[in-house]
Every structure is written in C-alpha cells, then in structure tokens.
Amino acid sequence: MDALHHLLAGFAAALSVKYLLFALVGCVLGTLIGVLPGLGPAAGTAILIPLTFSLDATGAIIMLSAIYYGAMYGGTITSVLINVPGEAASVVTCIDGHQMARQGRAGSALGIAAIGSFVGGTLATVALVVVAMPLASLALKFGPAEFFALMVAGLCLVVGLAGNNMMAALLMTVIGLLLALVGVDPVRGAPRFTFGVEELYDGIGFIPVVMGLFGVAELLLAAEKRQTHMVEAELKSWMPTAAECKQSVGAIGRGTVVGFVLGLIPGVGAIVPTFMAYVLEKRVSKTPERFGKGAIEGVASAETANNAYANAAMVPLLALGIPSSPTIAVLMGAFIINGITPGPFLFQEQPALVWTVIASFFVGNVLLLILNLPLVGLWAKLLKIPFSYMCAGVLIFCVIGAYGLKQSLFDVWVMLGFGILGYLLRKLDFPIAPAILALILGPMMEKSLRTTLEISGGSFAIFLDRPVALTLLAVPVIVVGFLLFKPRSLAPLREGDSE
Amino acid sequence: MRQGRLIATGAMLVFCLFAVWQSSLLSLTDRLGPGPGFFPFWLALIGVVLALALLFTTYREPAAPAADDEVRILPYGVGGMRWLAIVLLMAAAAAAMEVVGFRLAMLVFNAALVIALGERRWWVIALFAVGGSFGVYYVFTHWLDVLLPDGRIWS
Numbered sequence: 001m002d003a004l005h006h007l008l009a010g011f012a013a014a015l016s017v018k019y020l021l022f023a024l025v026g027c028v029l030g031t032l033i034g035v036l037p038g039l040g041p042a043a044g045t046a047i048l049i050p051l052t053f054s055l056d057a058t059g060a061i062i063m064l065s066a067i068y069y070g071a072m073y074g075g076t077i078t079s080v081l082i083n084v085p086g087e088a089a090s091v092v093t094c095i096d097g098h099q100m101a102r103q104g105r106a107g108s109a110l111g112i113a114a115i116g117s118f119v120g121g122t123l124a125t126v127a128l129v130v131v132a133m134p135l136a137s138l139a140l141k142f143g144p145a146e147f148f149a150l151m152v153a154g155l156c157l158v159v160g161l162a163g164n165n166m167m168a169a170l171l172m173t174v175i176g177l178l179l180a181l182v183g184v185d186p187v188r189g190a191p192r193f194t195f196g197v198e199e200l201y202d203g204i205g206f207i208p209v210v211m212g213l214f215g216v217a218e219l220l221l222a223a224e225k226r227q228t229h230m231v232e233a234e235l236k237s238w239m240p241t242a243a244e245c246k247q248s249v250g251a252i253g254r255g256t257v258v259g260f261v262l263g264l265i266p267g268v269g270a271i272v273p274t275f276m277a278y279v280l281e282k283r284v285s286k287t288p289e290r291f292g293k294g295a296i297e298g299v300a301s302a303e304t305a306n307n308a309y310a311n312a313a314m315v316p317l318l319a320l321g322i323p324s325s326p327t328i329a330v331l332m333g334a335f336i337i338n339g340i341t342p343g344p345f346l347f348q349e350q351p352a353l354v355w356t357v358i359a360s361f362f363v364g365n366v367l368l369l370i371l372n373l374p375l376v377g378l379w380a381k382l383l384k385i386p387f388s389y390m391c392a393g394v395l396i397f398c399v400i401g402a403y404g405l406k407q408s409l410f411d412v413w414v415m416l417g418f419g420i421l422g423y424l425l426r427k428l429d430f431p432i433a434p435a436i437l438a439l440i441l442g443p444m445m446e447k448s449l450r451t452t453l454e455i456s457g458g459s460f461a462i463f464l465d466r467p468v469a470l471t472l473l474a475v476p477v478i479v480v481g482f483l484l485f486k487p488r489s490l491a492p493l494r495e496g497d498s499e
Numbered sequence: 500m501r502q503g504r505l506i507a508t509g510a511m512l513v514f515c516l517f518a519v520w521q522s523s524l525l526s527l528t529d530r531l532g533p534g535p536g537f538f539p540f541w542l543a544l545i546g547v548v549l550a551l552a553l554l555f556t557t558y559r560e561p562a563a564p565a566a567d568d569e570v571r572i573l574p575y576g577v578g579g580m581r582w583l584a585i586v587l588l589m590a591a592a593a594a595a596m597e598v599v600g601f602r603l604a605m606l607v608f609n610a611a612l613v614i615a616l617g618e619r620r621w622w623v624i625a626l627f628a629v630g631g632s633f634g635v636y637y638v639f640t641h642w643l644d645v646l647l648p649d650g651r652i653w654s
C-alpha cells in the first residue's frame with residue numbers, strides 16, 4: 001500500500017507539464033538516437049547529458065531515462081526498414097522485421113514493435129514497482145561487507161557473459177577499477193596517480209570517458225566504414241491487422257517475462273533477452289519454419305523483451321545501486337552528478353524523486369506509443385541525414401558534455417583520448433562494458449572494502465562471519481573461475497558493447 | 500589481429516606494473532586499517548597476473564585464418580582519411596577553444612569537418628557551421644545555463 005501511495009504521488013508529479021515535457025523531449029531525442037545507425041543508447045544517453053545540466057535532479061533523470069528507452073525503440077525502425085540495427089539490441093528484429101518489410105508489411109512490423117514495446121515496458125514497470133521496494137528494504141540490512149560483495153558479484157556477472165573473451169573482460173574490469181582510483185583518496189585524502197596534474201585531483205571524469213568510449217569511438221568506427229547502398233522499404237500503413245495482433249499476443253507475454261527476468265541480472269545486456277525471447281518463440285511455435293521469413297511473432301517477442309529488459313534493468317540500479325549495463329551506468333552517473341547516490345537509501349531519502357521517476361516510466365511508455373505509431377514515416381526520413389552532419393552534430397554535443405560538467409578543457413582531451421582508445425579496443429575485440437561498470441563502481445567498492453577492513457581490524461575473516469557477503473562473493477567468483485577454465489565447452493553469449 | 504591483441508595486452512601489462520609501483524609508494528596499511536595504496540596495489544597486482552595470462556593464451560592461440568588477418572587494426576584508405584580528419588580536427592578544436600573560445604573554434608571545426616567528410620555546397624556548410632557554433636552557444640548558455648569557453652582573446 002505504501003508503494004501505491006508513493007506511486008500515485010509520483011504520477012501527480014510526473015504528469016505535471018514540466019516533467020511531461022522532459023519525458024516527451026527525452027522520448028523524441030532517444031528515438032532519434034535509436035534511429036541513427038551506429039549510435040547506441042549508451043552513447044546517446046551520454047552525449048545528451050549536457051541538455052540536462054540546468055534541470056533539477058528529477059527532471060534530468062526523467063529526460064535521460066526517456067532517452068534510454070526511446071533509443072531502445074528507435075533502433076527498431078532502421079532494423080525493419082533498411083535491415084540496419086540502429087542499436088545492438090535490435091539485431092534480432094532485423095531477422096523477421098526486414099523480411100516483413102520486403103513483403104510490404106513494414107507498417108505491421110513497426111506497429112507490433114511499438115505495441116509490444118509498450119506492453120513489455122509497462123508490465124516491467126509494474127513489476128519494478130512491486131519488486132524494487134522490498135529489495136531495497138532487504139538491502140538496507142546490508143553492511144559494507146555485503147555491499148562490497150554485491151558489487152563484486154555484479155562485476156563478475158558482467159565478466160561471466162564475455163564468453164571466450166573472459167580473461168580480457170577481467171583485465172578490462174581491473175583497468176576500469178584502477179582508472180576509478182585516480183584522484184584524492186576518499187578516506188585519507190592522499191592524492192593517488194595524479195602526478196601533480198591539478199585536473200586529476202577530482203579523478204578521471206566518468207562522463208568524458210563514456211562519451212569517448214561510446215560516442216567518439218562509434219563515430220570513428222562509422223567514419224572508417226565505406227558507405228553501403230541502402231534499400232528503403234515501402235511504408236503503406238502503420239497498424240498491424242487484427243489477425244496479426246492475435247498472433248502476437250503469446251509472443252508479447254513471453255517476451256515480457258524473458259525481458260524482465262533477464263533485466264534483473266547485471267551484465268546480461270539487451271541482446272541476450274531479445275535473442276532468447278526470439279528462440280523461445282520459435283521453439284513454442286507450431287510453424288517454426290516461418291521464422292526468418294517474416295513471422296510477426298519474431299518481431300513482437302524480440303521488441304517486447306527489449307523494452308521489458310530496459311525497464312527491469314532499473315531495478316538493480318534503484319534498489320541496490322548496481323548498474324547492470326553501460327547505459328544504466330551512464331544513468332547512475334547522472335544521479336551522482338545531481339548529488340544523489342542510487343541504492344537502497346534512495347527510497348528512504350528521496351522518495352519523491354524515485355517515485356516520480358518510476359511514474360515517468362509509465363508516462364514515457366505511453367508517449368513512445370503515441371509518438372511511434374503515427375510518426376514512423378517521419379523517423380524513417382531521418383535516415384537521410386548525411387553522415388557528415390550527424391558526425392559533426394554528435395561531436396558538438398560530446399564537446400559540450402565533456403566541458404560543461406566541470407568547465408574543464410582537460411576533459412575534452414580525456415574524451416578524445418578515450419575515443420581513440422575505445423576505437424582500438426573494439427577493433428581488437430576487448431569488451432568495454434566491464435571497464436565502464438568498474439569505473440563507476442570503483443570508488444564505492446574501495447570505500448566498502450576499506451570500511452569493512454577497518455571494522456575487522458584488517459582481517460578478511462569478517463567475510464566468513466557474514467553469510468550473505470560470503471555467498472555473494474563465493475558464487476560468482478566460483479562461476480567465473482569455472483567458466484574461465486572451461487570456456488570452449490560453453491556457448492558464449494556475447495554482449496554488445498553499445499548496450 | 501593476434502599481433503594487435505598482444506601489443507594491447509602488453510600495454511595493459513605495463514600500465515598495471517606502473518600502477519603496482521606507484522601504489523607501493525603510498526601507505527598500504529596504517530593504524531586505522533588499509534591505507535590509500537592498499538586497494539590499487541592489490542588490484543594492479545591482479546591486473547599484472549591477468550595481463551600475463553592473457554599474453555600467454557593469446558600467444559598460444561593457433562594462427563588465424565587468412566580472412567581474419569585482413570582485419571586491419573589501424574584505419575586505412577579513404578575511411579582512414581575520414582578517421583584522421585575527425586581526430587585532428589577534434590584535437591585542433593580542443594586546443595583552439597582555450598584561446599578563441601567555443602564559438603570560433605567550433606565554427607571552423609564544423610566547416611572543416613563537413614568539408615572533409617564530403618560536403619561541397621558552400622551555403623549549407625556556412626549555415627551548419629554558424630548554427631553549430633554561434634547557435635549552439637546561444638542555446639546552451641542562454642537557455643540551458645551551461646557555461647562554455649569564451650576564449651582568452653575576448654576576456
């Protein structure tokens with residue numbers, strides 16, 4: 001009842017003109033980012049952070065969240081119309097979505113994607129309301145040892161999904177953690193790895209690094225590729241027929257469950273739920289031979305799972321303070337920029353903010369449905385923006401974002417440096433996601449560990465006395481250790497770095 | 500690809516070794532418990548072990564098929580020129596911004612970048628360059644309260 005009461009208050013705030021406008025702008029910009037091939041939700045959310053500098057914390061989070069799930073839907077449009085996924089999670093949608101477009105059913109594919117995204121996103125938010133508060137209450141009983149173990153578990157899960165690249169993922173995690181430690185030691189105040197550079201006393205900025213690794217690196221990769229000839233599919237209508245809707249009901253239901261459950265697990269990424277929902281749908285179908293040839297259930301399942309995942313991924317962030325993907329890490333960065341630490345205390349200390357943001361997820365899903373069904377044709381036209389203007393436009397935002405936070409040109413150089421680094425790491429198949437999550441969790445991990453060891457007088461035996469911490473530490477470490485030495489016997493599920 | 504991975508892992512090994520050395524200069528423990536060097540020291544040491552293990556496994560990997568060898572790590576050809584144009588123009592803009600400010604630096608950056616990426620219509624270039632520098636500056640500083648560099652020569 002308490003949650004319902006807070007949620008209603010959240011709706012009252014989220015439906016105010018100001019926050020409705022922020023959600024609308026976020027949905028529009030997010031869809032735009034999703035439509036433009038190459039720019040994923042992580043890059044999009046990061047490069048649009050400067051737009052929120054002047055907003056209050058609630059408005060900033062509402063807009064950035066809307067950008068996130070707007071981008072998750074926007075990628076569908078290019079997947080269906082030109083067979084190019086606008087973001088990594090839309091790869092699966094290409095399989096049947098583009099086939100439908102070739103058969104003259106692009107409108108049905110986009111329509112069912114919008115409906116599935118709406119249903120998946122809304123039901124996942126309902127589940128978020130039910131799950132998040134009890135989870136946060138449970139986490140309130142955690143001490144620093146449990147929090148340290150929880151963060152280790154989160155990072156291990158991200159690493160564990162790197163497949164055959166797990167050793168590289170572990171190394172990237174360590175590099176990310178080390179970069180997070182640059183600056184003044186939060187406990188004793190001693191400078192570390194600063195080399196007398198004044199700008200480094202505050203640490204390496206998370207936002208310039210993310211903008212570099214995702215925004216700039218993605219542009220550099222896109223700039224290098226040769227232009228390909230794109231065939232546009234004809235868009236006759238934007239609504240699926242009644243028969244197609246009936247055919248998709250089961251797929252939407254199953255996609256919601258798959259997306260929500262996998263969204264709760266840190267590190268899974270958006271590709272895995274979409275892929276699993278698609279495979280599940282093919283398995284349960286009486287006519288699996290239609291899949292890959294324009295089966296509407298294929299589009300419905302993948303798109304529903306995609307948006308259910310996006311909303312469910314907010315649960316670990318809001319309730320535990322653990323980002324489950326790079327995009328959620330960017331959102332966590334936005335919380336921190338606004339002086340708010342996501343986690344179990346959020347529900348106690350900032351109930352108005354957190355419930356308004358949750359209510360805005362519902363509002364955002366409705367806005368996306370309203371925006372996407374009739375405006376599909378308009379979004380498709382955006383694909384005609386030449387790369388030169390898109391590239392310059394994105395770089396303008398990157399410069400403003402990197403500079404604007406601390407008014408430091410040093411951060412612009414940091415962004416450029418990490419852009420080049422991100423480009424090389426992607427070419428060499430080093431996973432970037434673990435480093436991003438480690439970069440944002442690093443300071444909190446160190447603080448938790450050091451507080452734990454101060455309590456125990458420097459003894460690690462304290463973890464043995466705390467069963468929750470011990471379990472949280474042991475299980476993922478054992479699983480990663482097992483996978484590390486048996487990598488070739490298990491099918492790898494590789495995470496797309498853009499999500 | 501394999502050679503590139505070996506070089507990159509080697510660089511990470513050097514980075515971790517450097518971090519071990521730097522953190523060993525800080526206090527690892529004191530009377531209150533772990534010191535500022537404690538976490539980075541052990542972390543960097545783990546990084547060294549991981550980098551060595553990755554070097555070893557990459558070195559022992561069987562030779563990649565011919566198609567894989569064709570994957571070039573560094574940019575090349577026309578795409579490489581576009582890549583270089585973005586990086587150099589970004590660096591030039593970042594360097595110039597401190598002196599001439601956001602507006603002038605981005606005016607030149609926008610015009611030069613779209614030309615480098617293939618645009619030839621002068622009026623479109625001019626419109627985009629002005630909008631993307633003076634226009635963006637106005638929107639962010641006046642409407643969104645974001646401070647942008649004005650440049651030393653104007654102050």
